Amino acid sequence: MSKPSWTERLLGGFKKTSERLSENLSAAFGNAKLEPDVSIEEIAEPVGVPEPAPELVPAPIPTPVPAPEPEAESFVEPEPEPEPEIEPERDPEPESEPELEPQPEPQPEPEFEPEPEPEPESAPAAPTPASAPAPEPERTPVPTPAPSPALAAAKPAGRLGTAKLDNRTLDEVEDALILSDLGPSAAARIRAKLAEKRFGLATTERELREAVAEEIAAILRPVAIPLEITAFPRPQVILVIGVNGSGKTTTIAKLAHWLKEDDYSVLLAAGDTFRAAAIEQLAVWAGRAGVEIIRGPEGGDPASIVFDGVKKATDTGIDVLVVDTAGRLHNKSELMDELAKIRRVLGRLNPEAPHDVVLVLDATNGQNALSQIDVFREVAGVTGLIMTKLDGTARGGVLVAAAEQYGLPIHAIGVGEKIDDLRPFDPELVARVIAGVA
Numbered sequence: 001m002s003k004p005s006w007t008e009r010l011l012g013g014f015k016k017t018s019e020r021l022s023e024n025l026s027a028a029f030g031n032a033k034l035e036p037d038v039s040i041e042e043i044a045e046p047v048g049v050p051e052p053a054p055e056l057v058p059a060p061i062p063t064p065v066p067a068p069e070p071e072a073e074s075f076v077e078p079e080p081e082p083e084p085e086i087e088p089e090r091d092p093e094p095e096s097e098p099e100l101e102p103q104p105e106p107q108p109e110p111e112f113e114p115e116p117e118p119e120p121e122s123a124p125a126a127p128t129p130a131s132a133p134a135p136e137p138e139r140t141p142v143p144t145p146a147p148s149p150a151l152a153a154a155k156p157a158g159r160l161g162t163a164k165l166d167n168r169t170l171d172e173v174e175d176a177l178i179l180s181d182l183g184p185s186a187a188a189r190i191r192a193k194l195a196e197k198r199f200g201l202a203t204t205e206r207e208l209r210e211a212v213a214e215e216i217a218a219i220l221r222p223v224a225i226p227l228e229i230t231a232f233p234r235p236q237v238i239l240v241i242g243v244n245g246s247g248k249t250t251t252i253a254k255l256a257h258w259l260k261e262d263d264y265s266v267l268l269a270a271g272d273t274f275r276a277a278a279i280e281q282l283a284v285w286a287g288r289a290g291v292e293i294i295r296g297p298e299g300g301d302p303a304s305i306v307f308d309g310v311k312k313a314t315d316t317g318i319d320v321l322v323v324d325t326a327g328r329l330h331n332k333s334e335l336m337d338e339l340a341k342i343r344r345v346l347g348r349l350n351p352e353a354p355h356d357v358v359l360v361l362d363a364t365n366g367q368n369a370l371s372q373i374d375v376f377r378e379v380a381g382v383t384g385l386i387m388t389k390l391d392g393t394a395r396g397g398v399l400v401a402a403a404e405q406y407g408l409p410i411h412a413i414g415v416g417e418k419i420d421d422l423r424p425f426d427p428e429l430v431a432r433v434i435a436g437v438a
Helices: 006-013 015-031 038-048 068-075 119-125 127-131 135-139 148-158 167-179 184-198 205-223 248-261 278-289 302-316 329-349 368-380 398-406 427-435
Strands: 162-164 202-204 236-241 266-270 292-294 320-324 356-362 384-388 410-414 422-424
Touching: 015 167, 015 205, 015 427, 167 184, 167 205, 184 205, 184 398, 202 205, 205 398, 205 427, 236 248, 236 329, 236 368, 248 266, 248 278, 248 320, 248 384, 248 410, 248 422, 266 278, 266 302, 278 292, 292 302, 302 320, 302 329, 329 368, 356 368, 368 398, 384 398, 398 410, 398 427
Parallel strands: 236 320, 236 356, 266 292, 266 320, 356 384, 384 410
Antiparallel strands: 162 202, 410 422
């Protein structure tokens, strides 16, 4: 069985988040005033009726209109002319029976007018052609359905399941985005963009999701900044911080594996000496990633371990030193003191270190993850983010909220427990996955 691609894993990882946003958008779209096709079909029914009608109109119009109408008045007086038909009783004129000819020859035979008395009966034959034009005006109104082509042209716009993006619908969409953990700021921005580009337009639910995906991507693009190894002299020191349980230790190992795949040499420093079994856990993941680790006793001084790590990395030509730290947010003052000490030690060896301070966020915390950004920015000077556990939550929309509210670079995202489930952040793909249109 072939290994699923990163895109497939991303789709699976964001499945719950995507489903949650899709449900909320569907509810918002359902509450909007829909424009059903039924009304259009009812109006369109007469459109089919006139189509056969024009076929009847051309048939009667050519025959009676040109012939009888202009000549009927001229035949009123020569109606007695058919008398020659009575005179042919003498046998010599039966050959002149072509009664059709008298129409073209009305003038030469008016001499027989003295004997019209017997032929008044033929006069009623004249009104018969008059009856033919009578029904014709009834059929003439048939062309009135000329507006039908306009309805036919408008029908495509009245697709089933469309709704007009008015203020009410936009309010519903904004609420749906907030409920999906995209945050009030991002939701308001997306609503404003939708109003600017599509206000008053009939939109399908799919088109709405496409538009939301594009606006989410617009928020994420500026913060999609990869973690680049550029420090000189080496090593580049990456300080990894985060609360206990955020996936910080496993993320360090995945980051080491990722950097190693890019042909960088990596060394890990087990600086979280406070949490029980943290050192052993990092040692296990270091073995899986195939990288070395610097460690000390549990409860030891984190700054001394970092010092040893920088010294070894410098002596052996290691490209990247990744440092694990404690995540004791319940005692912010102690954490600030510990991180400050680590910075002082690094500064003695390399004034530019640490080059990166990466905060690992647990997506399952939803909006609470944003408060962690506030705290760690204050105590550690966060320079970038890595979002983890996106595969186990429906609250991945917090990624968008963090990008909109803080503008910090998002270096990578994690969507699983495997060593290679951490990858660079692709804003276009993530936006489409979140909106359910990938």
